[in-house]
Amino acid sequence: MTPKPPGGFIARDWSQHPPALTPPYKTSVKRSPSNALLSFPTSMGEETSPIFGHAMLGDLDNDLIHNFAAPGESAIGPRIIVYGRVTDETGRGVPGALVEFWQANAGGRYRHKKEGYIAPLDPNFGGCGRLITDENGGYEFRTVQPGPYPWPNGMNDWRPAHIHFSVIGHAFAQRLITQMYFEGDPLISRCPIVATIGSQEAIGRLVAPLDMARTIPMDARAYKFDIVLRGRRQSVFENRPEGM
C-alpha cells in the first residue's frame, strides 16, 4: 500500500467540548477518566464507519408526531420541524449520515421505566426517530417541542427543553452525541449540563433559532440545527477518493 500522511483526521479541538470531570454535574465525578487520553494518528478503524441505507427507514421514522400514535391520532404539544445540515469542519456536507434523536414529550416526561417525573405520558408519543442525511447532508424531521423537566442533581435543577442527537457520519472518529436547545429558553443559562461546556460561543452552537421563513403557516414552527462533525485533512499529496 502507499503510505499516506499520518492523521487522516484533523486533530480534535477539545476546547469545543466539555471536560470529563465537571463537578456541578455530579454524575460526572465518578464516571470521568482521570488519566490523560492517549493521542495517536487515525488509521482505517477510525477513518471508516458502518453503512446505513435508506432502505431500512420506515415512512414515519422522521415523524415523532405520528410514529408512535394510534391510527388517526397524533402526539400532543407544539408542532415543530427541526431541520439543518450535517457538514464536516471543512464545510462539506456529510451525505448518508445516520442521525438518531430522542426526547421527552411536551410535558417533559420520557417514556422510560426509570423515569419518575409526575408529568403524564402521552399515549401517542414514543419519543424516538431517525433519518439518513440527503446528498448535501441536509435533514428534516417533525416532532412536538419537548417540555423542560426537573432532575436529581442539585435541589432544584431543571433541564432546558432539548432534543438528543446521535450522529454516525463517514468515520468512527466523527462519532458524536449531543443535545439541541431552543432559542430563548431561560433554563439554558441555569443548566449544569449545558454549563459543562466552558465557552458561551460553543454553547450557542447548540441553540437552534426559530426560523419563520421555514415555518409552515397554520401547521408547525421550524427550528434550524446544523451539526458539524470532524473533518479529514486535505492534501494534494493524498490522492484518495472520498467515500460517502
Place this chain on the structure above:
Amino acid sequence: MVQPLDYLKETPSQTAGPYVHIGCTPNFSGIEGVFDTDLGASMKTGPVKGQEITVRGTVFDGTGTPLRDAMIEIWQADADGLFPSANETRGTADPNFTGWGRSAGDMATGEFVFDTVKPGRVPFHDGRLQAPHATFWIVARGINIGLHTRMYFADEEAANAEDPILTRIEHQNRVPTLLAKSEGADVYRFDIHLQGPHETIFFDI
C-alpha cells in the same frame, strides 16, 4: 490582517443522558413498534468468515459500581482485516458481517455482549500491521463526551508485541486494561473501568 481560515468548529458534545436507550435501542427500552429492530443488535447477516467469538464485559465507575445505563458500540474489521465501509478501498469485506455492534447492556447487571468475529490485522497509517483489535465507544449519563478505546486480545502476544499503539504507551503497566481475556472457547471478557486503579486507557483519536 490575514486571510481567515474558513474551518467550522465541531459541534460540542453533550452527555447521552440516562435515556440514550430510548433513541438508540428503543425496542430494548420498551418502545416497540416504531423501528422493527434495534440497530447494531446483530453483527452478522449470514454465515461469516473466520473465528466467531463472543465478547462480554461490564463498564464500571470509579467506585467499582457497574453502569446499567450505558451504551456501548464496537467497530472492527472482518476476519481478513477489511472494513464493511464505503471508505474501505483495499478490498471487499465479508458481505455477511456488519463490523458494527451496539449494546445497551443487561437491564439488571449492565453486562454487554457482542457476538462477532475475531478481527484480522489492519495496517497503521505507515503500513506497519496492527494487532487484531476492535474500537469501542462508550456513552452514558455522566460521560460528557463519548469515550474511545480499543480492545485487543491477550492471546495475541506476538502481534501485540509489535503493535504500533500498544508499544508506544508510556505506562506499560496499563496495557492490560486494553486486553480481552479468554474465558473458554471463543469467549472473551473485556471490562471497562472509567476511573480508579484499573482505569482503562482511553484514546484521543
